[in-house]
Amino acid sequence: MMSPRVTPADRRPWDSVREQLHDRGLRWTPQRRAVVDVLATTEGHITGSELIERCRARETKVVPSTVYRTLDVLEQLGLVRHGHGADGREEFHVGAAAEHGHLHCDRCGRHWEIDEPRASAVAEVFGGIGFAVDPSHVTIVGVCAECRTA
Amino acid sequence: MMSPRVTPADRRPWDSVREQLHDRGLRWTPQRRAVVDVLATTEGHITGSELIERCRARETKVVPSTVYRTLDVLEQLGLVRHGHGADGREEFHVGAAAEHGHLHCDRCGRHWEIDEPRASAVAEVFGGIGFAVDPSHVTIVGVCAECRTA
DNA sequence: CGCACTACTGCAATCAGTTGCAACAGCGTG
DNA sequence: CACGCTGTTGCAACTGATTGCAGTAGTGCG
Ligand SMILES: [Mn+2]
Ligand SMILES: [Mn+2]
Ligand SMILES: [Zn+2]
Ligand SMILES: [Zn+2]
Numbered sequence: 001m002m003s004p005r006v007t008p009a010d011r012r013p014w015d016s017v018r019e020q021l022h023d024r025g026l027r028w029t030p031q032r033r034a035v036v037d038v039l040a041t042t043e044g045h046i047t048g049s050e051l052i053e054r055c056r057a058r059e060t061k062v063v064p065s066t067v068y069r070t071l072d073v074l075e076q077l078g079l080v081r082h083g084h085g086a087d088g089r090e091e092f093h094v095g096a097a098a099e100h101g102h103l104h105c106d107r108c109g110r111h112w113e114i115d116e117p118r119a120s121a122v123a124e125v126f127g128g129i130g131f132a133v134d135p136s137h138v139t140i141v142g143v144c145a146e147c148r149t150a
Numbered sequence: 151m152m153s154p155r156v157t158p159a160d161r162r163p164w165d166s167v168r169e170q171l172h173d174r175g176l177r178w179t180p181q182r183r184a185v186v187d188v189l190a191t192t193e194g195h196i197t198g199s200e201l202i203e204r205c206r207a208r209e210t211k212v213v214p215s216t217v218y219r220t221l222d223v224l225e226q227l228g229l230v231r232h233g234h235g236a237d238g239r240e241e242f243h244v245g246a247a248a249e250h251g252h253l254h255c256d257r258c259g260r261h262w263e264i265d266e267p268r269a270s271a272v273a274e275v276f277g278g279i280g281f282a283v284d285p286s287h288v289t290i291v292g293v294c295a296e297c298r299t300a
Numbered sequence: 301c302g303c304a305c306t307a308c309t310g311c312a313a314t315c316a317g318t319t320g321c322a323a324c325a326g327c328g329t330g
Numbered sequence: 331c332a333c334g335c336t337g338t339t340g341c342a343a344c345t346g347a348t349t350g351c352a353g354t355a356g357t358g359c360g
Contacts, residue, residue, distance in 0.1 A: 027326050027337060049316070063340055068317065072337095086287075087315065088238030088347090103281060118275050122290075125271040130295025131253060137236075137291040140272075145280025177307055177356045199346065213310055218347065238317090239346065 013079055014040040020077050034060035035070045039080065043095040051092070081136035086111075093136045101138030107147035114138065162230055164190040165243065170227050184210035185220045187228065193245040201242070231286035236261075243286045251288030257297035 017036050018028045031126075034055045039046070046054075048068055055062040071092060074080045081093045086104040093100065099124075101114040114135075123133045167186050168178045184205045190197070196204075198218055205212040221242060224230045231243045236254040243250065251264040251272075264272075266287075273283045 022327095025337080029326070029338065031339070047316090059218060061340090064316085065318075065341085066339060078212065083297075084234060084238040088234040088240065090238065105281075107283065112193075121275040122272060125268050126253065126292070130298065131255075131292055132298060133290055133292040134256065139289075140276060140281075140283055141287040142276070142281055142283040148280065148282060172357090175307080175357095179308065179356070181309070197346090211310090214346080215311085215348075216309055219308080 008135045016080065017074075017077070021073070026073065030060055031062050031066050032070050034058055034062055035067055035074070036070065039094050043092050044052070044093070046101060047092070048090055081134075083136050084139055085125075086139060099135050101135050101140065102140060104141045104146075105144035105147055106141055107143050114140070167224075167227070167229065171223070176223065180210050180214050181205075181212050182220050184208055185217055185224070189224070189244050194243070195241050196244060197242070198240055211270050212247055231284075234289055236289060238290045249285050251285050253294075254289060255294035255297055256291055257289045257293050260294065264290070290299065 008050065011134060016038055017032075021028055021032070031104065035051065038051055038054045048064070048071065051071070052064055052067050055067060070079060070081070075082060075092075075125065081099065083091050083093060083102065085091055085102075091102075101119060102111050103114055104111040119135045119138070123135065126133050157251050164186055167182075171178055171182070185201065187208065188201055188204045198214070198221065201221070202212060202214055202217050205217060221230060221232070221234060221240055225232060225242075231249065233241050233243060233252065235241055235252075236256065241252075251269060252261050254261040269288070270287045273285065
């Protein structure tokens with residue numbers, strides 16, 4: 001075929017969601033479209049409630065349970081990953097930077113993304129016993145350098 | 151005075167709670183007594199709701215908000231520490247084994263306590279940037295060796 | 301003992317997230 | 331296009347946790 005090739009799924013993953021759902025016998029609905037539309041314009045993090053709000057702003061009728069259930073299937077497809085903030089609330093990682101954990105200072109409340117070398121170091125600690133760490137689910141809480149000296 | 155000396159606070163920490171509260175201008179109430187009574191007979195972990203249930207079983211009237219608020223002050227006194235399960239729900243660490251993190255397999259749902267050498271290894275990863283990790287707040291999620299080979 | 305100061309409690313509302321269930325609606329088939 | 335299988339949705343109820351507020355009650359002091 002000489003027709004223009006579609007960009008590979010791993011470069012524009014949202015373009016193929018419908019197809020991926022279809023392949024698994026799942027359905028493409030207006031609600032899922034709303035969720036995917038919002039996620040496609042999100043880079044980094046989003047919480048469940050932010051997502052719900054942004055879907056609602058986008059006309060389509062969506063209810064929380066549907067959004068959370070949709071996030072579940074998107075996570076199974078590997079299109080988002082979730083972690084938890086220091087308070088345990090869910091955070092969804094979206095896009096290129098999907099795979100990373102967080103460092104959270106309990107004192108000043110600031111937080112940082114865990115960089116690759118350190119993420120690997122943590123993974124290695126448990127790799128020794130055959131345990132495969134999910135990096136996006138890692139949230140390390142403690143006190144940052146600045147707060148400790150202060 | 152020749153009266154028998156009280157066991158040091160760090161060996162039977164619950165005996166001195168009233169005193170510790172007192173020293174900070176805080177009060178000793180029936181509700182706090184109920185919470186402390188339950189915690190004193192708990193070793194390891196307890197969730198907020200378990201604690202509430204066990205307080206209720208012990209006659210005294212307690213309401214969730216009071217229990218959670220009491221847990222807050224006990225944590226400030228260093229008598230309990232909290233972490234979060236893989237679903238983000240709070241878990242309180244009580245007693246001698248208070249300081250430890252958890253390893254949780256997302257596939258089979260089993261979990262393990264993180265042992266001392268590995269806890270230190272994680273702490274070292276972030277100690278390099280001056281960040282002091284709170285070990286009881288660490289929950290590492292991933293897939294265990296058994297589930298990976300299966 | 302009784303007063304006053306203020307910490308603490310209970311309540312009701314609210315937020316984040318989950319679940320069972322009955323009605324609805326994709327989508328493949330004929 | 332009409333049909334029906336079955337995945338999906340909305341709803342309502344519920345769990346875990348938090349918060350503002352008004353009333354309650356520890357605790358020190360005279
Ligand atoms: Mn926490
Ligand atoms: Mn989780
Ligand atoms: Zn800090
Ligand atoms: Zn496992």
